[in-house]
Amino acid sequence: MIVANRKPFEELLEFIKPYSKILLLGCNECVTVCATGGAKEVAILASELKMHREKEGRPIEIMEHVLERNCDPEYVESLKPMVGDYEMVMSMACGCGIQFVAEHYREKLVLPAVNTTFDGVTEEHGVWSERCLGCGNCILDKTLGICPVTRCAKSLFNGPCGGSQGGKCEVDKDTPCGWQLIVDRLKEMNMLDKYMEIQPLKDWSTSRDGGPRRRVREDLKI
Amino acid sequence: MSASNLEKILKSGNFAVTGECGPPRGSDAEVVRKKGAHLKGCVDGVNVTDNQTSVVRMSSMSASLILKEIGFDPIMQMVCRDRNRIAIQSDILGASALGINNLLCLSGDHQKFGDHPTAKNVYDIDSMQLIQTVKRLRDDGKFLGGEEVKGTRPDLFIGCAENPFADPFEIRAMRLAKKAAAGAQFVQTQCIFNVPKFEKWMEMVRDLGVHEKIYILAGITPCKSIGMARYMKASVPGMDVPDELIDRLKGVPKEKVAEEGIKIAIEMIQHVRQIKGVAGVHIMAIEWEEKVPEMVKAAGLYPRPQVN
Numbered sequence: 001m002i003v004a005n006r007k008p009f010e011e012l013l014e015f016i017k018p019y020s021k022i023l024l025l026g027c028n029e030c031v032t033v034c035a036t037g038g039a040k041e042v043a044i045l046a047s048e049l050k051m052h053r054e055k056e057g058r059p060i061e062i063m064e065h066v067l068e069r070n071c072d073p074e075y076v077e078s079l080k081p082m083v084g085d086y087e088m089v090m091s092m093a094c095g096c097g098i099q100f101v102a103e104h105y106r107e108k109l110v111l112p113a114v115n116t117t118f119d120g121v122t123e124e125h126g127v128w129s130e131r132c133l134g135c136g137n138c139i140l141d142k143t144l145g146i147c148p149v150t151r152c153a154k155s156l157f158n159g160p161c162g163g164s165q166g167g168k169c170e171v172d173k174d175t176p177c178g179w180q181l182i183v184d185r186l187k188e189m190n191m192l193d194k195y196m197e198i199q200p201l202k203d204w205s206t207s208r209d210g211g212p213r214r215r216v217r218e219d220l221k222i
Numbered sequence: 223m224s225a226s227n228l229e230k231i232l233k234s235g236n237f238a239v240t241g242e243c244g245p246p247r248g249s250d251a252e253v254v255r256k257k258g259a260h261l262k263g264c265v266d267g268v269n270v271t272d273n274q275t276s277v278v279r280m281s282s283m284s285a286s287l288i289l290k291e292i293g294f295d296p297i298m299q300m301v302c303r304d305r306n307r308i309a310i311q312s313d314i315l316g317a318s319a320l321g322i323n324n325l326l327c328l329s330g331d332h333q334k335f336g337d338h339p340t341a342k343n344v345y346d347i348d349s350m351q352l353i354q355t356v357k358r359l360r361d362d363g364k365f366l367g368g369e370e371v372k373g374t375r376p377d378l379f380i381g382c383a384e385n386p387f388a389d390p391f392e393i394r395a396m397r398l399a400k401k402a403a404a405g406a407q408f409v410q411t412q413c414i415f416n417v418p419k420f421e422k423w424m425e426m427v428r429d430l431g432v433h434e435k436i437y438i439l440a441g442i443t444p445c446k447s448i449g450m451a452r453y454m455k456a457s458v459p460g461m462d463v464p465d466e467l468i469d470r471l472k473g474v475p476k477e478k479v480a481e482e483g484i485k486i487a488i489e490m491i492q493h494v495r496q497i498k499g500v501a502g503v504h505i506m507a508i509e510w511e512e513k514v515p516e517m518v519k520a521a522g523l524y525p526r527p528q529v530n
Contacts, residue, residue, distance in 0.1 A: 153332050154303070154343065158350035158400065160393075161329045162385030162412055163459035170459035171332050183390045195393055198404055201307070201351050201366060 001030035001121070002094040003128045004037060004114040009048065015090060015111045016049060016060060023086040024049075024113070025079075025101065026066035027093035034128055036114055037092030039066045045092065045113065070097025076104050083108055136206030136213065142199065144185040149202075151178030157199035226323035226379035227295035228267035230529040231502075232408065232437045237495060238502025239523050240297060240410065240439060241265040241514050243289060245280035254280070254288040260511040261294070264518040266526055267324055269410070269504070272299040276336025283313060286322045297381060298322045301330025306346035307355070307366050314359055318376035326381040326410065327352040349382060350404050356380050357405030380405055385412035386423035387462035395426035402436040409436055410504040413443035413454075416462040417493060424497050433499030440494040443506045444487035444513060446480055448472055484513055484520075491521040 016022060024046050032038030046062040053060040063086060067075045070093035079101070083089065088109045091098045095116035102110035118130035133150045139157075140147060149155045153171040160179030163170025167180045186192045204210070223229055231238045241261040246253040261268055268289055272282040286296035298317050305313065317325065329349040333341045347355065356378055358364055363371040382401045386394050398409060414420045420440070427433050445451045448471045455463035467486065474482045487505075494500050503523075507514050518524045 153334075154329055154348070155345045156329060156348040158348050158397075160388065160390070161349075161460075162383065162388045163332070164389050165460055166389060171334050177389070180390055183393055192393075195396055196400060196403075198350055198354070198400055201347055201354075204346065 001033050001119070001128075002096070002116060003034045003118050003120045003130075004031050004092075004094050004116045006036055006041070006045070006092070006114050007112065012045070012049065012090070012113055013052065015113075016053075016088070019060065019087045020058070021061040021063075021085070021087050023063045023065060023079075023083065023089045025070070025089060025091040025093060025097075026064070027070045027091075027097050028066055028068045029071075031092060031094055031097075031114065033122070035126075037094075039064075042066055042092055067093070067097075070094070071100055073100075073104070076100055079105070134207070135202070135204070136210075137203060139199070142194075142197075143182045144189060144191070146178060146181045146185055148178050148182065151176070151181065153178075157202060224323050224377045224379045225321075226267070227529070228297065228324055228408070229379040231266040231527065234527070234529045236266075236527045236529065237523065238266050238437070238439060239264065239518055239526060240267045240269060240502065240504045241511070242269040242271065242504070242506045242508075243285065243511065244271045244274060244508070245282065245285035247277070247279050249280065251288045254285045255292055257511055258289045258292060258294060261514055262292075263525060264515045265294075265505070266502075267295040267297045269297045269299055269326060269506075272301045272328070272330070273304065273336070274299075274331065276303070276331050276333040276338065276341075278337060283317050283320065283322070286317065287320050290321055295324065296322050297324035297326050299326045299328055300352065301328045302345055302347055302349060302352055303330030303333065303343050306344050310347065310352065310355060311359065311365055314356055314376050314378070315371075318374075318378055323377055324379045324381060325356055326383065327356065327406065328383055350400060353380055353382055353401055353404040353406045361405075379407055381408045381410065382406040383412070384409050385460045386414075386420055387412055387416060388460040391419075391423075394423055395430055395432065398427060398436065399430045399432045402432050406436055408439060408501075410439045411441040412460060413441045413506060414490060414494065415443075415451075415454075415467050416464050417490065419462060420494070421497060424499055428499050437501040438499055439502040439504040440491075440497075440500050441504050441506060442487050442490050442494075442517075443508065444510060444517065445471060445483035446510055447483070448479060451483075484517060488517055488520045491517065491523070495521075 026037045026042035042064045046064050069075045083105050090111045090113045092113045098112050119132045120128050120130040123129050135149050152159050153169050164177040169175040169177045243257050270282045270286045282298050286298040289296045327349050360376050363375045384398045451468050454461045471479050491503050
C-alpha cells in the first residue's frame with residue numbers, strides 16, 4: 001500500500017487561510033488502511049480545522065467527501081457536480097490521487113493535506129514500513145525476498161556496508177540492516193554460497209531515473 | 223604494474239605503511255601541504271579522504287594532486303554516495319591523467335552523518351561495482367556503457383576497505399574475497415582496537431586464501447583521549463572499542479593519556495605485523511598527523527624503503 005502522513009496542522013491552517021468554504025477529500029484505499037486519509041481521518045481533520053477557525057472568529061465550511069479511489073477516472077469524475085461549490089479542494093489522498101484530482105479540475109486549487117511517504121506494509125497495528133521503491137527490475141529472486149534497493153539505506157547490491165552493527169542500519173538504530181536480513185535468509189535457506197556472487201550494475205532506466213513511467217496494455221484499451 | 227609507489231613496495235615484499243590526510247574545509251592548498259609535511263618520509267602512500275563522514279571538504283582529487291606535487295604517492299579515495307557512473311568514470315580518467323595512481327573504492331558514509339543531511343544520495347553503483355569499474359577501464363579499456371577508452375587507459379592500483387568488526391561477522395571475510403575477485407589489489411581495514419577479533423577475521427581470510435590474492439593493510443588509529451575512545455565506541459558505526467582499551471587509558475595520569483594512546487598504537491602495529499597475511503599498516507591518526515613519524519619510527523618501520 002501507499003503510506004502517507006498527515007501534514008503538520010500549522011501548514012494546513014496556512015493552506016485554508018484565504019478560504020471559507022472548502023472540499024476535504026479522502027480516499028477509501030491505501031490512506032484508509034494506513035489510517036491517514038480515510039473517512040475517519042477526514043472527519044477528524046475537518047472538525048479540528050473548523051474548531052480552530054471558529055475560535056479565530058472566521059468560521060469555515062468544510063464538506064467531507066471520501067472517494068472509493070482517487071486514482072481512477074470513474075471515481076474522480078464523480079466529483080464533478082460538487083467541486084464547483086467550493087473555493088478550494090484539500091485532499092488527504094496519496095500524491096497520485098491529489099494530482100489526479102488536480103488534473104481533472106484545472107479551475108480549482110487542489111492542495112495536499114498529507115505527505116506521501118512510501119510503498120510499504122503494516123508490520124503490526126500502528127506500524128508501517130517501506131518495502132518497494134518500484135525500480136522496475138525486480139531482483140528479489142537473488143536476495144530471497146528482501147529488497148536491497150529499498151531496505152539498504154545506500155541501496156547496495158553487494159552489501160552490507162561497514163556500518164551494519166547488531167543487525168541494525170548505521171542510519172537509524174531502529175531500522176534493520178537490509179543486508180543482515182538477506183544474509184540471515186540465505187543462511188536459513190542454506191544458500192550462503194550465493195552471497196559470493198557479485199551483483200552486476202543495475203539498469204536504472206526502468207526506474208524513475210528513466211523519466212516518469214507509463215504502462216500501456218493495448219488489449220485493454222477501449 | 224601501475225606507477226604506484228605503494229604497489230611497488232607491496233610487490234617487492236616490503237611491509238607497507240600508509241597514512242591519511244583529510245582535506246580541509248576551505249580552498250587553501252597550503253593546509254594540505256602542511257598536514258602532509260608531517261607524514262613526509264614515513265609513509266609509502268597517503269590516503270586522501272573523499273568528503274569523509276559526509277562533511278563537505280576540498281575534493282579528494284585536488285588534495286591528492288597537491289600532495290603528489292610535494293612528493294607523495296596519493297591514494298585517492300572515491301565514494302559512491304555523491305557520483306553516478308558517468309561522474310565516477312570521468313573522475314577515474316581525470317585522476318589518472320593528473321598522475322594519481324591509487325584509487326580506494328568506497329561506498330561512503332551515509333549523508334545523514336554529515337553537515338548536509340538533507341542531501342540526496344546517488345548510489346548508482348556500490349563499492350564492489352566501483353572496483354569492477356576501475357578494473358574494466360584499466361584492463362579492458364572499456365567504459366561501463368561498452369564504448370572503448372580512447373588512447374591512454376587509467377593507470378591505477380585498486381584498493382578497497384573492509385570492516386572486520388561490522389556485522390554480520392561471518393560474511394566479512396567472504397566480502398573481502400568478493401572484493402578481491404572484483405579486482406581489488408589492496409585493502410585497508412577499519413581501525414583495529416579489538417585485536418582478538420581481527421585475528422579471528424584474518425584466520426577466516428586465510429581459510430579462504432584471500433590473503434594471497436590481496437594485500438591486507440591493517441588499520442591503526444591512536445587514541446588521543448579517553449573521550450575519543452568512548453566516542454568511537456558509542457557513536458561511530460561499525461567501530462569495536464573494547465572496554466580494556468578504555469580502562470588502560472583511564473589507568474594512566476591525565477597528562478599521559480595521549481602518550482599511552484600512541485604506545486598502544488605502536489604495540490598494535492607490532493602485533494598485527496606478526497599476523498600471517500598482513501602486508502602493511504594503514505595509520506589513521508585523525509587530526510594527529512604529527513604523531514605518525516614517532517609511531518612509524520618506534521615500530522621499526524623507518525626509514526621507508528625506496529623501490530623503483
